[in-house]
Amino acid sequence: MLKYIGKRFIYMIITLFVIVTATFFLMQAAPGGPFSGERKLPPEIEANLNEHYGLDKPLFVQYVSYLKSVAMWDFGPSFKYKGQSVNDLINSGFPVSFTLGAEAILLALAFGVLFGVLAALYHNKWQDYTIALASMPMAFIARLSRSSMIEVLNSDYIRTAKAKGLSRPSVTVRHALRNALLPVVTYMGPMAASILTGSFIIESIFGIPGLGAHFVNSITNRDYTVIMGVTVFFSVLLLLCVLIVDVLYGLIDPRIKLSKAKKGA
Template structure:
């Protein structure tokens, strides 16, 4: 296990370095200066600003300074908000984005597993068709379309929920529904298919022959093995939820990291773009790593090292 973890950590570092390098290359490839939109027609003013943000230095020097800022976790000041550092923006936006993401994951996992179990237990029945119909709709409808419909119907027409912002639990309902529906649908379909397969296994038949209660067979014996594929895709789902939150945060005016990231792209705020990209990349890579470790721990049949496989 230790050898496997060290190998994965090495791959994580290499992957993050590639992302960092590609982000830097893309940033320097953008023509023009980020200060052009400020209305600074004075060339001397622009030169002073570029010197202040080290944009006048050769690319290899900028790259080394960029790597240094990442290693020291100091991304410097924002170009469009000079009185705010990138760290300040991340510290202010990430807790809100994390809250949205965590609640979304909890809702998606619980509702998806419940739908999948019900569909499997009532295979080819009304509940099965209804659950899978909901799942198909959840996969087919983009979250930004669903968000717009939710705002129009539940917030504007019926006035059941607030339209936007992030101030109370009621403000969470619509963004969470819009963001959780897609992952919930994927989990439901996957849980259903794996549950149907697991329920035909010999050990399930043996448990039934022993007279175990149905709930014990489902939750103690069948569900654990049926959830293994769900755990496998959790890293991908987390990535989808976190990136999908960019759009949802914009639609619902949620002051999370997605808001700052989109604004930084519109304003060509290079430090914020690179800081948020590195932060999100590191976060998602770590999540994928934790999912791999959890999968190996939960399923002892998986060999995570050559020694264990011998």
């Protein structure tokens, strides 16, 4: 398992390098600049700002400098938030988004799995049709749990467990639920990263100072360092969530763990 995790970290570094490179050059190719807006600055002031932030240097020099900064987890200063760095904005915004996101994930996961199991146990009955009224993540998890649970409940080893006289709760919880959770775990990885980094719409509507709100404002203000910094931060979080999902796979189903161990040998 440790060897597998080590390989995944190497792949994560390569993936992040590609993401950082693509984000940097896409921002460079975007029309306008961080100091261009409705009110155009005098040329001498804009030139001084470009020199201060190193934007007057050749593109390759800026790129190498940015790579070094990202490697040290330094996303540079914000062009629009005076006296604040991108790291400051992430440090202040992410805890807010994390708190809201963690609550949403716990609610979606707890009720989604519960409703999905109930819908599978009462397949094609009124209990099955009631999940349609749930919110999107909860409803999706419920449908995912339902489909997976139905498939597991129809498998041979569940029939064998029932034939041995095991109670329905025992068959459901001890034998069926564990395997039925694998698709849910797969979905939880990217969903968790997306929710934890902040819902752009929710934070913008309610004026919540989370990471999503900072990202939306940075696009409006053409604050390129914030856009790139939040993108890289989101990518790191997404890759970590995917790695955690892979590790959980091995804990939930030992057969997956063994198969990966053999491949890594």
